[in-house]
Amino acid sequence: MKLKKIKEILRAEVLTGDDGALEVEVTNACGADLISDILADMKKNAVLLTGLTHRQIIQTASMSEFAAIVFVRGKCPTSDVIELARESGLPLLRTDFPLYESCGLLYEAGLKGDIIARKVQERQNVEEKIPGTMRLVYEVHGGDFDTAGKATEQAKKVLKQLGVNPSVMRRASIVAYEAEMNIVIHAYNGKLIFDITPSHIEITAEDEGPGIEDIELAMQEGYSTAPERIREMGFGAGMGLPNMKKFSDEFEINSVVGKGTKVKMKIFL
Amino acid sequence: MNFYHSVTLDIKKCKGCTNCIKGCPTEAIRVRNGKAFIMQEKCIDCGECIRICPNQAKFAVTDDIEKLKSYKFTVALPAPSFYAQFKEGTSKEAINAALRASGFDEVYEVPLAAEEVTAAIREYIKKNRDIRPFISSSCPAVLRLIRVRFPGLIRNIVPVKAPVEIAAKRAKETVKRLYGLQEREIGAFFISPCPAKVTAVKQPIGTSKSYVDGVLSMSKVYANVLKNIGKGRHHSIFGTSGKMGVGWGRAGGENEALDFGNRLSVDGIHDCIEVLEEVELGRLTDIDYLELQACSGGCVGGVLAPENRFIAGVRLKKLAEKLASKTGINEAAVIEDFKRGYHFLEEEIKPVPAMKLDEDMAKAIKKMELLERILEELPGLDCGSCGSPNCRALAEDIVQGRASETDCVFKLREKVRQLVEEVMELSQKLPPTMEG
Numbered sequence: 028m029k030l031k032k033i034k035e036i037l038r039a040e041v042l043t044g045d046d047g048a049l050e051v052e053v054t055n056a057c058g059a060d061l062i063s064d065i066l067a068d069m070k071k072n073a074v075l076l077t078g079l080t081h082r083q084i085i086q087t088a089s090m091s092e093f094a095a096i097v098f099v100r101g102k103c104p105t106s107d108v109i110e111l112a113r114e115s116g117l118p119l120l121r122t123d124f125p126l127y128e129s130c131g132l133l134y135e136a137g138l139k140g141d142i143i144a145r146k147v148q149e150r151q152n153v154e155e156k157i158p159g160t161m162r163l164v165y166e167v168h169g170g171d172f173d174t175a176g177k178a179t180e181q182a183k184k185v186l187k188q189l190g191v192n193p194s195v196m197r198r199a200s201i202v203a204y205e206a207e208m209n210i211v212i213h214a215y216n217g218k219l220i221f222d223i224t225p226s227h228i229e230i231t232a233e234d235e236g237p238g239i240e241d242i243e244l245a246m247q248e249g250y251s252t253a254p255e256r257i258r259e260m261g262f263g264a265g266m267g268l269p270n271m272k273k274f275s276d277e278f279e280i281n282s283v284v285g286k287g288t289k290v291k292m293k294i295f296l
Numbered sequence: 297m298n299f300y301h302s303v304t305l306d307i308k309k310c311k312g313c314t315n316c317i318k319g320c321p322t323e324a325i326r327v328r329n330g331k332a333f334i335m336q337e338k339c340i341d342c343g344e345c346i347r348i349c350p351n352q353a354k355f356a357v358t359d360d361i362e363k364l365k366s367y368k369f370t371v372a373l374p375a376p377s378f379y380a381q382f383k384e385g386t387s388k389e390a391i392n393a394a395l396r397a398s399g400f401d402e403v404y405e406v407p408l409a410a411e412e413v414t415a416a417i418r419e420y421i422k423k424n425r426d427i428r429p430f431i432s433s434s435c436p437a438v439l440r441l442i443r444v445r446f447p448g449l450i451r452n453i454v455p456v457k458a459p460v461e462i463a464a465k466r467a468k469e470t471v472k473r474l475y476g477l478q479e480r481e482i483g484a485f486f487i488s489p490c491p492a493k494v495t496a497v498k499q500p501i502g503t504s505k506s507y508v509d510g511v512l513s514m515s516k517v518y519a520n521v522l523k524n525i526g527k528g529r530h531h532s533i534f535g536t537s538g539k540m541g542v543g544w545g546r547a548g549g550e551n552e553a554l555d556f557g558n559r560l561s562v563d564g565i566h567d568c569i570e571v572l573e574e575v576e577l578g579r580l581t582d583i584d585y586l587e588l589q590a591c592s593g594g595c596v597g598g599v600l601a602p603e604n605r606f607i608a609g610v611r612l613k614k615l616a617e618k619l620a621s622k623t624g625i626n627e628a629a630v631i632e633d634f635k636r637g638y639h640f641l642e643e644e645i646k647p648v649p650a651m652k653l654d655e656d657m658a659k660a661i662k663k664m665e666l667l668e669r670i671l672e673e674l675p676g677l678d679c680g681s682c683g684s685p686n687c688r689a690l691a692e693d694i695v696q697g698r699a700s701e702t703d704c705v706f707k708l709r710e711k712v713r714q715l716v717e718e719v720m721e722l723s724q725k726l727p728p729t730m731e732g
Contacts, residue, residue, distance in 0.1 A: 159658035161665060179577060187445070188667075188692070189660045190652035197448035201578035225657040270578070296657070 037122040044118025058130040080104035089115045099126045163221040167210040175211040178219045179203040198274040205267045206232035227295045238284040299336040300499040302491035309353035314680040316345040321565045327683035337650040340440035341492040342590045343599040356491030359510035367483030371467045372400035374487045376407040376545030377595040380608035389529035397524035404534045407541030409463035411623045414553040415630045416639040429583035436496035437590035447647030455641045464507035483509045489598025502641030515602040538621035546609045547594035550587045557584030564592035667691045675706045
């Protein structure tokens with residue numbers, strides 16, 4: 028509703044504000060005679076209906092971003108107050124209707140503001156809830172065998188609490204663990220990211236590292252570039268990448284020699 | 297679903313301390329209103345809380361010996377660990393005789409059934425090569441742990457019944473045949489070292505009904521049997537077990553009996569969890585068989601076993617050494633029975649997703665986000681004063697509406713400080729008429 032329309036409904040007189048100002052679109056209103064109530068009821072694009080006419084009301088209204096003030100019960104502020112409003116660019120109107128009736132008239136004319144706004148907000152909340160996705164990000168440090176496997180361990184706990192079904196759970200654990208260990212064994216630094224939605228889990232392992240020269244070769248079972256000391260620990264059997272591919276529904280690997288490797292694995296629920 | 301549990305709280309004895317909530321392997325206990333509270337869907341009856349409680353406020357509900365009177369013929373089923381409860385040199389035959397003198401008509405040595413189960417498991421893991429490692433089904437607390445915390449590993453469990461079930465089944469068959477009795481007239485009573493076995497009989501896993509009719513606490517039967525020791529010897533009509541079966545009563549015994557492939561034996565519930573985490577990550581695939589015992593030391597470490605677990609473990613070893621035969625069963629005949637399905641669990645083991653935040657995954661994700669946000673605000677001391685075992689569990693309880701943020705003493709203190717600040721600020725204010 029335009030401010031012009033409000034002026035008509037309330038048969039109001041304009042104290043300050045030009046024709047342009049009256050074109051402002053108002054969607055909401057607040058009626059109160061207590062500053063604290065006005066402050067508690069902050070609204071956007073709203074008109075303030077009040078019987079208060081002191082300087083503070085102008086400051087409060089501009090602070091609370093009201094679009095305009097309508098003084099009710101025929102009250103009129105002093106000229107210095109009107110001047111203050113003009114300086115702040117806040118239109119002022121004046122009506123003979125009391126507060127209750129002013130509010131009623133505007134409400135009846137369709138200015139229902141908050142009720143609709145609240146409904147819209149509620150609807151948005153509901154809609155937001157439906158897709159529901161979650162991201163878990165873990166830092167993985169190359170060469171750090173003390174914390175190796177911790178990222179997967181923590182993610183596993185989350186997946187269980189989310190109620191991911193047992194077989195997906197098992198596959199996700201295996202691919203995540205292999206990916207995490209690959210970063211620990213081969214790279215300098217990396218991240219293990221889990222994007223979880225009700226339809227799938229996507230696990231991304233991204234590292235800064237030496238990269239893979241021949242991906243095709245690396246994907247072969249039994250091929251490994253892990254150094255001897257790592258093999259002695261029981262890793263580096265050359266099953267990491269093949270297992271990651273085997274247990275995921277979608278598998279994507281990109282590597283730049285001297286820069287790093289990124290593996291994306293998707294498992295559908 | 298309703299859950300039966302042997303592990304129970306004596307509300308009068310509970311002082312509301314937080315010892316038990318910290319030790320529980322499935323985070324199934326909370327302290328609310330000054331008393332412990334066991335969450336039915338999460339409890340696995342392992343008995344850790346019975347061990348930990350300084351006030352003996354946790355106990356295991358078992359059957360009463362009076363129940364023997366409801367049957368025409370009763371069979372005692374002593375667990376292998378039972379034979380380790382008496383002083384060194386006490387023979388199985390002497391213990392069997394004392395059991396008869398205590399009111400039972402016959403004794404079926406569960407170790408004998410353990411030998412049969414050993415042969416069945418060996419056959420099963422030889423034939424099934426696609427899954428590794430296989431996990432033993434003998435410890436009921438471990439089975440329940442897997443069902444609740446590791447549902448993805450249910451497929452690794454060997455689907456063979458526990459020895460006590462086979463013992464009850466065989467005993468009843470023989471008694472029916474020899475004495476012409478009806479099955480319902482025969483009562484088979486397990487003499488158990490642990491509460492999880494009570495639950496396994498009242499609410500079995502992988503089968504609809506247990507062959508066992510009652511479970512008696514080892515420590516309750518003990519005094520009576522002890523009194524009757526030395527009054528003769530009794531050779532069970534069902535035959536007697538050898539070295540293999542007796543060993544099942546202690547950690548590692550099952551693996552020794554199995555004597556096939558790569559085996560790993562782990563005891564103590566927290567160590568079991570550690571190794572199951574590894575199995576879940578796809579490790580340990582070079583192990584053929586994993587023997588897991590919830591109690592440290594194995595069944596001799598059960599909360600209902602009266603003798604110290606170290607002493608009992610040594611005794612069991614010595615007892616086995618003295619036995620002349622390796623086994624009391626006819627292995628070829630057992631394998632024949634196994635092939636026609638005699639030993640298999642009849643039903644699939646179903647997961648109990650007690651860890652789930654919500655049935656609907658989208659909602660679970662929302663709850664998880666909220667949980668993580670709440671957790672960030674909590675102090676991370678895992679002190680347990682709120683009645684939840686750690687900060688993460690409290691965050692979960694808040695999300696699930698079981699607790700509130702001010703249950704955290706540190707959060708509460710922060711709130712109080714804020715309130716005080718607000719009160720201070722308000723006290724400085726003057727009414728507008730006095731402002732000057």
